[in-house]
Amino acid sequence: MARIAAGGLELDYELIGPGNGPPLVLTPGGRYPRDTAGVPELGQIFAEHGYRVLLWDRPGCGASDIAFTAPSESVMNCEALVALVGVLGLRNITLVGGSAGSRISLMAAARMPENVRKISIWWISGGPVGLAGLAWFYCGDQIAAASKGGMEAVVQLPSWADQIARNPGVRDTLLAQDPWDYIDTMQRWGKAFGYSDESPVPGMAPEDFARLTMPIQVFRSGRSDMAHTRRTSEWVHELLPNSQMFEPPWGDDEWNYVSTFPIDSANRRGRFERWPLIAPMVLDFLRD
Structure with missing residues (x-):
């Protein structure tokens, strides 16, 4: 665990896994910190498979600082990630994330496409009511x-x-x-979260998606998930030049199911506690 200055903020982060492993950034959703149940457990699986995993608290999350100068919270977070990757000297990275973590991964990749090897995302927030x-x-x-x-x-x-x-x-x-x-x-x-008929992800224009030519794994959202609509995941897939759509390792009602879980870090409970289930499919996609 450490803190480092990046993009004008002090960010809290942790690197796990072999020091010479290929870097992988794991970003959770909501305003949840990096130690939220399910997130470090998923990161540990990646680390055990040889990746150098960056777990980090976004600005305004966990122990990191916050500022209010960016045009949106998502821009603040993705620019912080770009700055953090630069300060840590991480090259040819893989971006993995769910919910807000998927949005931040896409937005950060659009700002540094030359430094992103592959992306894996799920639970992409979207839809008029969801946004x-x-x-x-x-x-x-x-x-x-x-x-x-x-x-x-x-x-x-x-x-x-x-x-x-x-x-x-x-x-x-x-x-x-x-x-x-x-x-x-x-x-x-x-206002930055406002729905648009031009793009499924607030903060991403069609030309931003076009820049993301690296292989991207998109998990289809459940039909019953009104926070991360199925159409949003399919629309993202359609806009990306080199994406593959995957069915997730859980049922259609997963989001509604995990939304009933207590937020209890001490007992490792929370909305992301089942994220480790996705690890085998992500690892298979990340293999060269």
Whole structure:
């Protein structure tokens, strides 16, 4: 475990696996930290198969810092990843991620396509209602709190409790914001999740997908998954020049099923706890 300055922020990360192994970046979803149940377990499987695995906390997640200067939270995260990969000197990387981690992987790859060997993604957030839900989940409670009680109310929100406990500097950064400027920022960040008929992934234009000519593994979302719609996964596959569509190793109702799981890191429970099930299919795809 370590912290490093990258892109103007201090990011918390861990590298596991053989030092000379091919680098693989594993990015979780939500605002969940890198030690969320299922994520390090999946990373350990990759490490045991020879990969040098980067587990990292995105800005505003876990113990990493946060800033509010980027045009969207997703841009902040993907640019942080590009900067982190550069500072660590990782070359010819593989990007693996689910949910928000799939979006960040695609956006980061579009900014450094020459440095990405392969990509594997699942649970790609999308659809009009699914994206509207993200805007509210990530930004709505922030706006409501700031408008009623200023930044003192924002730092009391449950959505920041874990980050502040791990990194008290996050509280200081939040309290340093002018509440009305913060509301404006959250409005912009919320708008960035808006659905478009031009692209399935907010922050990715059709020409961004066209740049991703490396082999990409796309797992089809379940028909019952309204957060990561099936059509979103199929649309992403259609836009990518060199992708393959795979059926996931779980049933159609997987997202609805795991959404009932308790978030309990101590007992290794949570929405990502079954992610290790995907490892054999990802490893098979990553073989040269």
